[in-house]
Amino acid sequence: MMEKMIFGRFIPGNSIIHRMDPRAKISFVFVFIAIVFIANSAVTYGILLGFTLLVVFLSKIRLYFLINGLKPVFILLIFTFLLHIFFTREGDLLLNFGFIEIYEEGLRQGIFISIRFLVLVFITSILTLTTSPISITDGIEVLLGPFKRVKLPVHELALMMSISLRFIPTLMDETGKILKAQMARGSDIGSGPIKERVKAVVPLLIPLFVSAFKRAEDLATAMEVRGYRGGEGRTRYRQLDWRFIDSLSLLVLAGLAGMLWYFRV
Amino acid sequence: MDILLREVGYSYAKDTPFEKRALTDVSLHIPSGSYTAIIGHTGSGKSTVLQHLNALLKPTEGSVTIGERKIEAGVKAKNLRDVRRQVGIVFQFPEQQLFDETVLKDIMFGPLNYGVTEEEASRRAHELVEQLGLPSEVLTKSPFDLSGGQMRRVAIAGVLAMEPDVLVLDEPTAGLDPRGRREIMDLFHQLHIQKGLTTVLVTHSMEDAARYADSVAIMHKGRCVVTGEPEKIFSNEEQLRDYSLEPPRTIRLQRKFEDKAGIKLGAISMTEEALAKNIALAVSEGRDSE
Amino acid sequence: MQKTTSYSPATNSRTLDLVLTSMAIALVFVATLLLNIRLPIAANGGLVHLGTAMLFIIAILFGPKKGLIAGAVGMGLFDLVSGWTLWAPITIVARGLQGYLVGKIAWSGGRNGGSTSFNILAAVVSIPLMVAIYYVGEAIIFSSWIIPAASIPGNLVQNTVGLIIAIPVAIALKKTPFFK
Amino acid sequence: MNSIILSFENVTFTYAQEDESVKPAVQDLTFSIQDGEWIALVGHNGSGKSTIAKLMNGLLFPQTGKVSAMGKLMAEESLWDIRSEIGMVFQNPDNQFVGATVQDDVAFALENNGVPHEEMVVRVKEALHQVKMEAYLDHEPHHLSGGQKQRVAIAGALALRPRLLILDEATSMLDPQGRMEVIETIRELREATGLTVISITHDLEEAALADRILVMNAGHKQLEGTPKEVFLSGNELTTLGLDLPFAMRMTHLLQEAGVALQGEHMTEDELVDELWTFYSGK
Ligand SMILES: Nc1ncnc2c1ncn2[C@@H]1O[C@H](COP(=O)(O)OP(=O)(O)OP(=O)(O)O)[C@@H](O)[C@H]1O
Ligand SMILES: Nc1ncnc2c1ncn2[C@@H]1O[C@H](COP(=O)(O)OP(=O)(O)OP(=O)(O)O)[C@@H](O)[C@H]1O
Ligand SMILES: [Mg+2]
Numbered sequence A: 001m002m003e004k005m006i007f008g009r010f011i012p013g014n015s016i017i018h019r020m021d022p023r024a025k026i027s028f029v030f031v032f033i034a035i036v037f038i039a040n041s042a043v044t045y046g047i048l049l050g051f052t053l054l055v056v057f058l059s060k061i062r063l064y065f066l067i068n069g070l071k072p073v074f075i076l077l078i079f080t081f082l083l084h085i086f087f088t089r090e091g092d093l094l095l096n097f098g099f100i101e102i103y104e105e106g107l108r109q110g111i112f113i114s115i116r117f118l119v120l121v122f123i124t125s126i127l128t129l130t131t132s133p134i135s136i137t138d139g140i141e142v143l144l145g146p147f148k149r150v151k152l153p154v155h156e157l158a159l160m161m162s163i164s165l166r167f168i169p170t171l172m173d174e175t176g177k178i179l180k181a182q183m184a185r186g187s188d189i190g191s192g193p194i195k196e197r198v199k200a201v202v203p204l205l206i207p208l209f210v211s212a213f214k215r216a217e218d219l220a221t222a223m224e225v226r227g228y229r230g231g232e233g234r235t236r237y238r239q240l241d242w243r244f245i246d247s248l249s250l251l252v253l254a255g256l257a258g259m260l261w262y263f264r265v
Numbered sequence B: 001m002d003i004l005l006r007e008v009g010y011s012y013a014k015d016t017p018f019e020k021r022a023l024t025d026v027s028l029h030i031p032s033g034s035y036t037a038i039i040g041h042t043g044s045g046k047s048t049v050l051q052h053l054n055a056l057l058k059p060t061e062g063s064v065t066i067g068e069r070k071i072e073a074g075v076k077a078k079n080l081r082d083v084r085r086q087v088g089i090v091f092q093f094p095e096q097q098l099f100d101e102t103v104l105k106d107i108m109f110g111p112l113n114y115g116v117t118e119e120e121a122s123r124r125a126h127e128l129v130e131q132l133g134l135p136s137e138v139l140t141k142s143p144f145d146l147s148g149g150q151m152r153r154v155a156i157a158g159v160l161a162m163e164p165d166v167l168v169l170d171e172p173t174a175g176l177d178p179r180g181r182r183e184i185m186d187l188f189h190q191l192h193i194q195k196g197l198t199t200v201l202v203t204h205s206m207e208d209a210a211r212y213a214d215s216v217a218i219m220h221k222g223r224c225v226v227t228g229e230p231e232k233i234f235s236n237e238e239q240l241r242d243y244s245l246e247p248p249r250t251i252r253l254q255r256k257f258e259d260k261a262g263i264k265l266g267a268i269s270m271t272e273e274a275l276a277k278n279i280a281l282a283v284s285e286g287r288d289s290e
Numbered sequence C: 001m002q003k004t005t006s007y008s009p010a011t012n013s014r015t016l017d018l019v020l021t022s023m024a025i026a027l028v029f030v031a032t033l034l035l036n037i038r039l040p041i042a043a044n045g046g047l048v049h050l051g052t053a054m055l056f057i058i059a060i061l062f063g064p065k066k067g068l069i070a071g072a073v074g075m076g077l078f079d080l081v082s083g084w085t086l087w088a089p090i091t092i093v094a095r096g097l098q099g100y101l102v103g104k105i106a107w108s109g110g111r112n113g114g115s116t117s118f119n120i121l122a123a124v125v126s127i128p129l130m131v132a133i134y135y136v137g138e139a140i141i142f143s144s145w146i147i148p149a150a151s152i153p154g155n156l157v158q159n160t161v162g163l164i165i166a167i168p169v170a171i172a173l174k175k176t177p178f179f180k
Numbered sequence D: 001m002n003s004i005i006l007s008f009e010n011v012t013f014t015y016a017q018e019d020e021s022v023k024p025a026v027q028d029l030t031f032s033i034q035d036g037e038w039i040a041l042v043g044h045n046g047s048g049k050s051t052i053a054k055l056m057n058g059l060l061f062p063q064t065g066k067v068s069a070m071g072k073l074m075a076e077e078s079l080w081d082i083r084s085e086i087g088m089v090f091q092n093p094d095n096q097f098v099g100a101t102v103q104d105d106v107a108f109a110l111e112n113n114g115v116p117h118e119e120m121v122v123r124v125k126e127a128l129h130q131v132k133m134e135a136y137l138d139h140e141p142h143h144l145s146g147g148q149k150q151r152v153a154i155a156g157a158l159a160l161r162p163r164l165l166i167l168d169e170a171t172s173m174l175d176p177q178g179r180m181e182v183i184e185t186i187r188e189l190r191e192a193t194g195l196t197v198i199s200i201t202h203d204l205e206e207a208a209l210a211d212r213i214l215v216m217n218a219g220h221k222q223l224e225g226t227p228k229e230v231f232l233s234g235n236e237l238t239t240l241g242l243d244l245p246f247a248m249r250m251t252h253l254l255q256e257a258g259v260a261l262q263g264e265h266m267t268e269d270e271l272v273d274e275l276w277t278f279y280s281g282k
């Protein structure tokens, strides 16, 4: 059940964004991150914010969920905002409570940086909220394809990622079981003096490692038996499907970049 | 030591969107010195009940009383270590908890955690290794160098070394070969008799439940639906089937024989030996009456 | 008479290697997510995860290559799926290089992680590297050189705890039959 | 009609050859298996069963002797061909699941063998249908029961349409229901396709279903024959750490209790039949 909580970041759905090709989504996010840095004025940041909200809307992910899941990130956001306000001393003095002085430029900077941060966090989160980890892996494998030329073991990397995704829930269960078994023997990383807690980690990690090795040996044998001998000559069962909408999304992004450039001051 | 579950409810991941109810309204009394078998279909909540018996899980509803301690839903329970020492759990595949450099150290781990002296812990380890039928050379070996069956025994010794009053077993023989299975089950029975250990066994083997237990509880969909003597529970085959369970093979054979011969054997046979005796008796009587 | 063990020793060990690396990734991920110990320290609310310890252990046991992949992919994946997506690129670089450096030093001169003092040295040397990469990365995100300084104490605690735990566990693991 | 699908000729294998004290895991082993047979391989822990399985598909290579499969001598060149005709399912259902979902896992062997995509889709469906798991196409492994995982593993082996299926204690970690499901699946498969099956097992009830049983003891072949033949040597099996099927144990217990049963009964029904003749005094 635990596994649902982490991979709970991925919310299955059928929105336009969900159905986009993972390659398109990953490229989109990378290009978007670069484009964000073009913005430098109220209008351009406004455009960015509007665009981001549009994407959120299209993904049919509830804004509430998005914000709720990003609580720690928002604390950082507020912190950033405040720091900019208090430490920038340019432009007109807007407010003055004794030692706290807020300048116009500080407020401007604070708002701009916050918006930039917000749109970055939203767009990157939308990627992982609408794409299953395994599709992300597929996307990465194809996108890294060209690097095969420089001897980057792309196929192996992708397979490793998918095997580890597959074993994460299993190892999580295992961790829970070992924790309980050692608790029943009087050792507990959840209570007692710090030294004891650190000591209690050893009886936990060693069985965890041993079991992971055992599983690795078994799995390697099972793969060999099923004819695995590296990436050459393999075909793919999962097919990615690049459609018009995917090309369109990248075009829209180009449009966005053009607009930002135009309104930039 | 008496254990009493009163209207226990338990939900995994409570108060999250992933909440999963595993137990509903479970009431169960495990009297001191009894041998109780808990049976039930996969996923019926057996392992979840079991973890309440030594407070590894705390009920989300109702209460669990373990000896003098009462653990209630919603009430913060402190210092459960004493309870955990008194109630030892052998989990499924217990060899997965082994970690120390040598078998000796691993067996001593539990007692040392509970403040037993080094000498005493080592004495217990030596004694247990012998009792479990392992050669004493294993004490100096790494637990990872042993065979599967030996590792299982060492892990069991690690729980017994804490000298619990109650021994809780979650399918302790899963994955062993027939001989290993029998030896380990006999060992637990012997401990139950000799040391007066209160024993709770979760098992899928109706034969083991019938052979060893003096009280049986059936779990079904998170509820404890029936408790009673094994003779009574296992002779009610319809009820067993309602809970997706099969009667023990001895009873199946007895029924087949009874149907064919058109008689009723006096008693229900809980072991193969008893069945053989009962049938032999019936056959000789049958002949005499001809 | 003929060849000894396996027909295909080359593919055999390559597959095992690949699976072991996958397990290392999963282990780092699980330790980051699941294994927390609470310390009475203000930074991060005192909750310290064991991902760093796991990364050290893996780099010490398996060397630079697996250290690099386990750090980059294991921790990068964690950021990706748990709301820190924006940090994922920084993490991939920082943790990948950290894992690589620890493995490189611990495995230097044929030591293969067998020398405790080198293992400690490796972990200690890697800490400033990791902290610096996060600092620079966050400075870019926040466009500020002040804000990212706030995460330095937390990172230091994380790494120190990791070091304290990793060293004894690595020693103990070295003694199991898997590494003989 | 019957042809030999697999054979061992005087095969000996030792794990650590350098170490003189290590005994061979398999010693001077000779046997052969006919196309379409169901063979049960039994023996105590460490008797060499898994080693034999690994020798069968070239995961290990004998130091002396010959292994042939599908009419080819096991060698570097024939290895992958032979492997593509042998499916294998192991003990722990968790440790052999490669794919992220049921269908990905079943496709794994097909991908390795370069089967084109359209064909893969067909074969994955077909294989899952054979084990009655077609409704679980997109399920993730950790949401399946042990028995379901093993059936997916069998489908993964079947997708390549092998001629021989080896089960290495494939049911030993399952609950009784999961075990039943898997055995039933294998039975139906054999009826439908005439697949050759080698099942390694500690469960004597399961072994009793086979056409032939090989009993291993400390690396040697101790006994070989039909279940009846093998189980007749009752005490020998018990001294090897094995057991007898329930009906047979009961027969012996009844004889000890003074019921002079004549036959050796493999099934409960046979036993009851003879008991009845006794009872009715004929
Ligand atoms: N850690 C967990 N998180 C969430 N749900 C769980 C967890 N462990 C068990 N469950 C669920 O609780 C229910 C009862 O599980 P439990 O393990 O107690 O059953 P069981 O009777 O022991 O089954 P088995 O015979 O298969 O061991 C099941 O539906 C199971 O899916
Ligand atoms: N990888 C290995 N390295 C060294 N020795 C091994 C290895 N695998 C098995 N052995 C040894 O070879 C012998 C035969 O082992 P094998 O696994 O074939 O037995 P098995 O009959 O399958 O046992 P089980 O019923 O426990 O599965 C045993 O003595 C075992 O200790
Ligand atoms: Mg259970």
Ligand SMILES: [Mg+2]
Residues within 6 Å of the ligand: D049, D050, D051, D168, D169
């Ligand atoms: Mg085996």
